[in-house]
Amino acid sequence: MQPSLFPAAVPQTFTVSKLTFHIRKLLEENEVLQDVWVQGEISNLSRPASGHVYFTLKDANASLKCVMWKTSAARLNLPLRDGLEVEVHGKIGVYEPQGQYQLYADQIRPVGEGALYQEFMRLKAMLEAEGLFDPERKRNIPELPHRIGIVTSATGAALRDMLNTLRRRLPIVEVILAPSPVQGTEAPSALVKAIDALDRRQLDVIIIARGGGSIEDLWAFNDERVVRAVADAMTPIICGVGHETDFTLCDFAADLRAPTPTAAAELATQITILDLQAELQTYQTRLASSILSLIAEQNVSLSSLISQLRYLSPARLIQSERQRVDELSRRGFMSVAYRVNLQKKFLEGAQKRLEALSPLAVLARGYAVVTRKADGGVVSRVAQASEEMKIRVSDGEFEVRK
Amino acid sequence: MPKSSAKKTEKKVEDLSYEEALAELEQIVSALENEQSQLEEAIKLFERGQALAARCGVLLEAAELKVKQVVGEDVVAFEEESE
Numbered sequence: 263m264q265p266s267l268f269p270a271a272v273p274q275t276f277t278v279s280k281l282t283f284h285i286r287k288l289l290e291e292n293e294v295l296q297d298v299w300v301q302g303e304i305s306n307l308s309r310p311a312s313g314h315v316y317f318t319l320k321d322a323n324a325s326l327k328c329v330m331w332k333t334s335a336a337r338l339n340l341p342l343r344d345g346l347e348v349e350v351h352g353k354i355g356v357y358e359p360q361g362q363y364q365l366y367a368d369q370i371r372p373v374g375e376g377a378l379y380q381e382f383m384r385l386k387a388m389l390e391a392e393g394l395f396d397p398e399r400k401r402n403i404p405e406l407p408h409r410i411g412i413v414t415s416a417t418g419a420a421l422r423d424m425l426n427t428l429r430r431r432l433p434i435v436e437v438i439l440a441p442s443p444v445q446g447t448e449a450p451s452a453l454v455k456a457i458d459a460l461d462r463r464q465l466d467v468i469i470i471a472r473g474g475g476s477i478e479d480l481w482a483f484n485d486e487r488v489v490r491a492v493a494d495a496m497t498p499i500i501c502g503v504g505h506e507t508d509f510t511l512c513d514f515a516a517d518l519r520a521p522t523p524t525a526a527a528e529l530a531t532q533i534t535i536l537d538l539q540a541e542l543q544t545y546q547t548r549l550a551s552s553i554l555s556l557i558a559e560q561n562v563s564l565s566s567l568i569s570q571l572r573y574l575s576p577a578r579l580i581q582s583e584r585q586r587v588d589e590l591s592r593r594g595f596m597s598v599a600y601r602v603n604l605q606k607k608f609l610e611g612a613q614k615r616l617e618a619l620s621p622l623a624v625l626a627r628g629y630a631v632v633t634r635k636a637d638g639g640v641v642s643r644v645a646q647a648s649e650e651m652k653i654r655v656s657d658g659e660f661e662v663r664k
Numbered sequence: 665m666p667k668s669s670a671k672k673t674e675k676k677v678e679d680l681s682y683e684e685a686l687a688e689l690e691q692i693v694s695a696l697e698n699e700q701s702q703l704e705e706a707i708k709l710f711e712r713g714q715a716l717a718a719r720c721g722v723l724l725e726a727a728e729l730k731v732k733q734v735v736g737e738d739v740v741a742f743e744e745e746s747e
Contacts, residue, residue, distance in 0.1 A: 408683065416733070416742075425731060425744065433727040434682055439742050440734040459734045538724055545689050546717045552696035553710040560703050 279358070286356035289363060295354040300326060300365060301373060304346045309335075315342065319350060319365065327364035328352070334368045339476055347373045375477050382477075382484055386511055389486070394493045395514040401498040403518050406533040407466035409436045411497065413456040416441035420473045420502075420523035427527035431534040438465060444472040449482035454491040461495040467530050468497045470512060471523035474505025483510035492516055502526025625656040635661060677715045682723040689716040 289295055302319035309315050313332030318325050328350060330338075340348070352367040389395065410428065414421050416439065428435060440456035443449045453470070460468050470492065472480070482488060483503045492499050493515040501516035502523040513519040520526035617623075621631065632641040635650040652659050677685065692713040696706060733742035 422744075425729065429729040433729045434724065435729065437729060437731045437742075438734060438739060439731060456734070463734075463739075535724055535727065539721075542686075542689075542717060542720050542724070545686075545693050545713075548693045548697065549689075549710060549713045549717065552693065553706060556696065556701070556703065556706050 278361075282356065282358045282361055285363075286358065289354050289356060292354075297351075297353065298365075299349050299351050299376070301347070301349045302326065304342060304348060305344050307342055307344050315367075317342070317344075319348075327357075327362060328367050329364055330367040330370070338370060339474065340370055340372060342370065349373055349376060372476065372478060378477055378481065382511070385484065385486060385489075386514070389489060389493075389511065389515070394489065399493065400517045403498050403500060403529065403532070404466045406538075407432075407435055407530060409438060409463075409465045410530055411460035411463065411465040411468035412437060412439045413442055413453060413460065413468065413470045414439075414472055414523070415444045418444070418473060420471045423522075423524045424469065424471060424502075424527040427524050428531060431528065432531040432538075433535060434538075435531070438463060445475070445479050445482055450485035450488050453482060453485075453488045457488075457491045457495055457499075461497050465497055468495065468499045469502060469523075469526045469530055470499060470516065471502040471520075471526050472504070473523060474508060477508075480504050480508055480510050483512040488512060489515045500526045500529055502529075622656065625654065630655045674712070677712075677719045680716070680719060682720055682727075685716045685719045685723070689713055689720065692716070 300319060302321050302325075305318045305320055305325075307315070307317040313335060315330040315335045315338075317328050319328050320326070330352075342348075348370050349372070350365060350367045351369040351371075352365045354363055355366050356363050393399070412421065412424060414424070421439070425437065428437060438460060440460050442452040442456040444453070457468065457470065470483075472483070474480075480503060483501075489511040492501065492512050498518070499516045500518045500520055501510070501512045502520035502525055503510050503512055505522055507521075509519075518529055520529050625631070631654040632647075633639060633652045633654070634641060634646070634648040635652055636648060639646065641647050641651060647664055649664055651662055651664065653662055675684075680688070692709050695701065696709055696713070701709065731742045731744065732739045
């Protein structure tokens with residue numbers, strides 16, 4: 263038989279430990295008590311060196327011991343103090359040594375935050391239905407802005423962080439600041455004015471930013487007027503409100519959401535000065551290599567022109583002309599020599615024929631030439647004869663009388 | 665005949681902003697790479713390109729973030745609080 267704490271009939275005595283254990287089990291098995299929000303005023307706040315936080319939550323009629331362990335306490339973004347009206351989330355448990363039930367708290371928020379959250383959800387649904395958050399409405403963030411607008415508090419750490427980030431990443435940009443309170447009742451209308459003022463100045467991008475805070479601190483960025491101003495702006499807008507996990511409606515309406523102001527400044531400067539320096543280096547290299555290759559090209563065409571020119575040079579022509587002259591002069595000489603020779607032969611023949619006609623040769627054969635002594639005239643007919651005549655024979659002459 | 669870069673009145677390199685100098689440098693580089701320019705003209709372009717690159721380098725080196733603030737309808741210098 264299973265042992266039972268409360269057997270039906272027999273009254274029994276328990277140890278304190280057993281009873282307390284039983285009570286603890288009862289509480290810890292109750293789902294409502296394990297996930298509960300409790301509202302009340304903080305009192306007896308104690309924060310020992312251990313880092314855990316102890317306090318009592320009370321209202322007019324009751325009080326509840328609360329403990330928050332160090333790990334949860336570190337995430338608190340609300341300064342606790344006695345008298346503060348808060349809502350605490352946690353689970354009910356039992357501290358057995360003192361027989362005390364208590365709330366093990368893991369979140370604390372100001373009273374009213376729950377109502378704000380509901381309002382947030384309502385507004386978000388409404389603007390979403392209107393299409394204010396549609397992805398196709400999003401404008402591209404320019405990679406290399408020249409002028410960046412910033413809407414934030416002129417005195418906050420957010421501005422300093424962003425300016426430092428911009429100075430480090432892209433110091434050639436110009437920043438136009440439209441200072442505006444970022445919390446309080448003035449904030450929404452001031453933010454709208456600041457956004458409009460920058461939107462009219464044709465900047466490349468606008469950053470809307472503020473550091474982290476409670477949902478109430480960030481509430482201006484959930485204001486319908488501000489959200490609409492962000493959605494309606496012509497200029498691309500980066501929203502960097504809060505810290506990592508805080509989302510505001512401006513984040514949804516903006517063209518780009520950044521987890522922190524510093525991240526917003528980084529997203530606004532996708533191209534940094536290092537990229538620009540590298541780009542410049544590339545252009546310098548391309549500039550140098552293009553002129554070098556152009557010069558090399560010119561060199562190649564120059565040398566090809568030189569060889570063409572050499573080929574077409576008149577030197578070759580002159581040489582061939584010279585050869586022709588040589589040839590002609592050789593042929594001229596030959597023809598003159600031939601003619602001289604011919605003349606010589608003709609002359610020899612003529613001489614021979616002349617010799618054959620010589621009268622001496624006739625005389626030698628016995629003929630004689632008769633001439634008149636007085637006038638030397640040749641006597642070839644009888645009538646020509648005179649008293650005294652000369653007779654010429656082959657070896658001399660003598661006179662005769664008729 | 666290839667169209668060489670139009671003869672617009674060239675601004676002095678020292679008067680150009682970073683964007684203007686870079687844009688012209690970009691144009692010169694692609695002209696030199698893609699167009700058949702006369703050598704003399706190419707060398708002129710190259711020298712202009714070198715001057716532009718130097719101008720860009722100087723501007724990047726000396727860049728200091730300019731911060732202004734909107735006051736009403738005006739934009740005035742913004743005094744950052746010292747840290």
